[in-house]
Amino acid sequence: MATSTTAVDAPGALPAAGRRPRGWRGLPVIRQLRQSVGLQRGMLVAGLVLTGIFLLTAIFAPLLAPYEFNQLRDPAGAFGAQQEPSSAHWLGTTVGGYDVLSRVIWGTRTALYVIVAAVAMSIVIGVLLGLVAGYFGGWLDRVLVVVADAIYAFPSLLLAIVVGIVLNGGESSLKGGIMAAALSITVIFVPQYLRVVRAETVRIKAEAYVESARVIGASHWRIMSRHIFKNATRTLPLILTLNASEAILTLAGLGFLGFGIEPTAAAEWGYDLQKSLSDVTSGIWWTSLFPGLAIVLVVLGLTLVGESLNDLADPRLRTRRRGPATPADVAETSVVPGSPAADSADLDHGKGSL
Amino acid sequence: MTTTTTELTGGGAAPEAAPPAGRQRRSGGLGSYLLVRFLLIFPTIFILVTTVFVLMRLTGDPITAALGGRLPADELAARVSAAGYDRPILVQYFEYLGQLVRGDFGTAISDGREVSDMLTSFGAATLELVFYALLVAFVVGIPLGRLAAYLRDRWPDALLRVFAILCYATPVFFAGLLLKLVFAVNLGWLPVAGRASTGAEIQLQQQDSSTGIYLIDALKLGDGEVIQDVLEHAVLPAIALGLLTAGVFLRLVRTNVIGTLGSGYVEAARSRGVSERRLLRKHAYRPALIPIVTVIGLQIALLLGGAVLTETTFEWKGLGFQLVQYLQARDFVAVQGIVVLAAVIVALVNFVVDVIAALIDPRVRY
Numbered sequence: 058m059a060t061s062t063t064a065v066d067a068p069g070a071l072p073a074a075g076r077r078p079r080g081w082r083g084l085p086v087i088r089q090l091r092q093s094v095g096l097q098r099g100m101l102v103a104g105l106v107l108t109g110i111f112l113l114t115a116i117f118a119p120l121l122a123p124y125e126f127n128q129l130r131d132p133a134g135a136f137g138a139q140q141e142p143s144s145a146h147w148l149g150t151t152v153g154g155y156d157v158l159s160r161v162i163w164g165t166r167t168a169l170y171v172i173v174a175a176v177a178m179s180i181v182i183g184v185l186l187g188l189v190a191g192y193f194g195g196w197l198d199r200v201l202v203v204v205a206d207a208i209y210a211f212p213s214l215l216l217a218i219v220v221g222i223v224l225n226g227g228e229s230s231l232k233g234g235i236m237a238a239a240l241s242i243t244v245i246f247v248p249q250y251l252r253v254v255r256a257e258t259v260r261i262k263a264e265a266y267v268e269s270a271r272v273i274g275a276s277h278w279r280i281m282s283r284h285i286f287k288n289a290t291r292t293l294p295l296i297l298t299l300n301a302s303e304a305i306l307t308l309a310g311l312g313f314l315g316f317g318i319e320p321t322a323a324a325e326w327g328y329d330l331q332k333s334l335s336d337v338t339s340g341i342w343w344t345s346l347f348p349g350l351a352i353v354l355v356v357l358g359l360t361l362v363g364e365s366l367n368d369l370a371d372p373r374l375r376t377r378r379r380g381p382a383t384p385a386d387v388a389e390t391s392v393v394p395g396s397p398a399a400d401s402a403d404l405d406h407g408k409g410s411l
Numbered sequence: 412m413t414t415t416t417t418e419l420t421g422g423g424a425a426p427e428a429a430p431p432a433g434r435q436r437r438s439g440g441l442g443s444y445l446l447v448r449f450l451l452i453f454p455t456i457f458i459l460v461t462t463v464f465v466l467m468r469l470t471g472d473p474i475t476a477a478l479g480g481r482l483p484a485d486e487l488a489a490r491v492s493a494a495g496y497d498r499p500i501l502v503q504y505f506e507y508l509g510q511l512v513r514g515d516f517g518t519a520i521s522d523g524r525e526v527s528d529m530l531t532s533f534g535a536a537t538l539e540l541v542f543y544a545l546l547v548a549f550v551v552g553i554p555l556g557r558l559a560a561y562l563r564d565r566w567p568d569a570l571l572r573v574f575a576i577l578c579y580a581t582p583v584f585f586a587g588l589l590l591k592l593v594f595a596v597n598l599g600w601l602p603v604a605g606r607a608s609t610g611a612e613i614q615l616q617q618q619d620s621s622t623g624i625y626l627i628d629a630l631k632l633g634d635g636e637v638i639q640d641v642l643e644h645a646v647l648p649a650i651a652l653g654l655l656t657a658g659v660f661l662r663l664v665r666t667n668v669i670g671t672l673g674s675g676y677v678e679a680a681r682s683r684g685v686s687e688r689r690l691l692r693k694h695a696y697r698p699a700l701i702p703i704v705t706v707i708g709l710q711i712a713l714l715l716g717g718a719v720l721t722e723t724t725f726e727w728k729g730l731g732f733q734l735v736q737y738l739q740a741r742d743f744v745a746v747q748g749i750v751v752l753a754a755v756i757v758a759l760v761n762f763v764v765d766v767i768a769a770l771i772d773p774r775v776r777y
Contacts, residue, residue, distance in 0.1 A: 095564070096564055096568075096569050099569075100569075100572075203454055203455075203458065204458055206455070207454070207455045207458040207459050207462075208458075208459075208462070210455070210708065210709065210712055210757055210758070210761055211459055211712060211753070211754060211757055212712045212713070212715045212716035212753055212757065213712070213716060214716035214717075214719060214720070215715070215716055215719070215750050215753055218719075218734075218738065218746075218750075219463055219466050219467065219746075219750060220466060222466075222467065222470065222738070222743070222746070223466050223467070223469050223470050302580070306582055309582050309584075310582065310584075310716075310720055313582070313584050313720060313723070314719065314720070314723065314735055314738070315735065315738065315739065327582075330582075330584060330585060330588065333588070334588070334723075334724065337588050337591050337592050337596060338591075338596065338603055338604075339596075340592075340596050340597070342592055345585070345588045345589075345592070346589075346592075349581075349582070349585035349588065349589070352580075352581075352582055352585060353577070353580050353581050353582075353585065356579070356580035356581075357576060357577065357580040360576050360579060360580055361576060364572075364576065
């Protein structure tokens with residue numbers, strides 16, 4: 058919040074851009090990994106490892122899972138419901154008679170589908186609206202900002218439920234369920250992207266190079282896509298990781314409330330947790346513990362990455378490589394174009410998620 | 412409006428250093444800020460109500476949604492036209508807005524209850540839960556955040572930060588399930604679900620002028636056992652929901668205390684020989700709490716969403732619990748009522764928060 062004061066000194070950002078390492082070392086996450094030290098590096102690495110495991114599990118789910126997510130029996134007969142963990146079922150079976158381990162592993166796939174769909178849709182819509190609102194300004198800008206603010210302030214889960222009602226009219230197939238969940242999440246995220254990109258656009262619009270592009274006679278579209286878009290998106294990796302974790306939580310929340318995907322169509326952790334609600338009372342712990350842990354670990358991994366990126370972008374919070382930290386000086390002489398990122402992250406700190 | 416303004420600035424809000432002339436000008440600024448902020452409530456509510464109305468009606472009318480397939484087609488059509496759902500959508504929309512202004516939320520289809528009546532009786536339960544959760548969040552989040560900032564970059568800080576992220580990363584219903592599993596089922600210390608045990612609940616509801624907030628009702632009843640029973644039921648849901656926000660507070664306080672510890676005036680105080688403890692306690696800590704006030708508005712939205720999940724987990728019979736019941740019955744009149752109420756609450760809380768923020772921090776006023 059307080060960082061916004063340092064956000065304006067755009068000229069200060071130029072030296073950093075000049076010094077930025079080229080090639081693969083300049084890629085978003087890799088650059089931060091090289092920049093980080095000590096505890097912060099530990100957090101970033103831990104986050105990357107967890108996220109990596111999540112991605113690999115999702116990709117290789119068919120090889121890793123002992124059974125299909127909707128398999129109820131094998132040649133030896135039916136699995137049976139609520140079986141304790143055993144050699145045949147390492148994590149036991151659910152009340153519906155599914156293998157818990159298999160559903161946890163297959164669940165990574167569903168989660169990944171939803172994250173990719175939701176984040177991709179919200180980035181496209183949010184960035185476009187943000188560019189248009191920030192670039193053209195006027196009444197369109199004001200209307201978009203007021204609407205985005207209203208939606209942003211609203212309980213996101215309730216909004217997702219309402220959108221879920223519209224889309225989920227009996228839809229429980231894999232594709233339909235995933236699209237319904239992804240669209241519900243998109244509605245929540247679009248305002249965030251809109252706000253961040255709009256703020257950057259308004260700032261960049263005043264830069265001299267945009268002015269000169271206009272003088273040369275470049276079209277609005279060209280200025281927006283070439284000159285502004287590429288400079289306005291540097292905070293996106295940060296919001297993206299934070300939103301990916303929020304997407305998982307929202308998906309699980311929707312599943313828990315009964316907007317999930319049917320167990321025969323896909324494995325979804327929130328749905329499994331809802332079904333385990335009654336197991337808990339009778340002391341059956343394995344049906345709820347493992348899907349829940351899966352959610353926590355994936356969200357933890359993504360959040361650690363997002364948090365670390367945020368801290369590294371904020372000179373007040375970044376641990377220095379040498380010498381004691383002197384935050385007051387650092388903030389003033391900072392050459393890291395990080396403040397807008399810190400702002401957007403502050404926004405997220407304030408909001409949190411489910 | 413003018414009287415409230417002078418009263419408000421008279422309440423010690425204006426910085427003491429400001430000269431009288433400046434104060435005069437600033438109080439005018441505050442007044443117009445409050446007025447503009449107050450008027451902004453209406454478009455916010457209006458946008459949300461409209462969004463919800465449009466979304467809910469995209470799929471059709473509530474009666475077909477609730478009863479479609481269960482009634483013969485002609486009877487269904489008769490009920491739809493009797494309720495006026497066959498008229499143009501714009502007419503219905505303006506009629507709905509008019510009803511809302513009068514505080515009329517319609518009648519629920521599934522149980523025939525007045526929605527406004529349902530909202531007040533179940534709203535009390537949700538209010539109670541959210542209050543407890545905020546309490547947990549304050550008690551856990553703020554001191555720990557301060558500690559983390561003080562021990563910055565040492566192992567307790569790392570531990571606390573991981574704790575904060577875990578608070579965020581754990582879905583409230585999973586936290587609730589774990590708490591239930593450990594403290595209610597395995598250890599048997601606390602009740603598994605509900606707001607009170609059956610006997611106590613009957614006693615509470617038979618009381619005249621019951622508020623629906625069980626703690627207040629129990630205190631009025633003056634029965635020690637009932638009070639204990641009500642509190643015992645509240646512990647686990649409050650922790651499950653409160654930890655969610657506690658993590659946010661922890662991170663916010665930590666970041667802000669680190670920020671203020673590095674600021675010029677703390678440096679100046681340090682050079683005057685103020686002890687590190689006092690620096691942290693007085694100089695760095697208090698200003699760092701201001702942003703807490705400003706995020707409470709967003710936290711309320713988060714808590715209302717989280718309450719839906721917590722209430723479902725613990726069978727806490729509040730609005731969230733009801734919402735899920737109505738969703739399952741596809742009773743969209745009631746669902747719409749609950750969502751609109753949430754919109755109104757969020758808009759009002761954000762207004763109050765902005766007013767408080769403007770009163771304690773003069774920089775906020777435009």
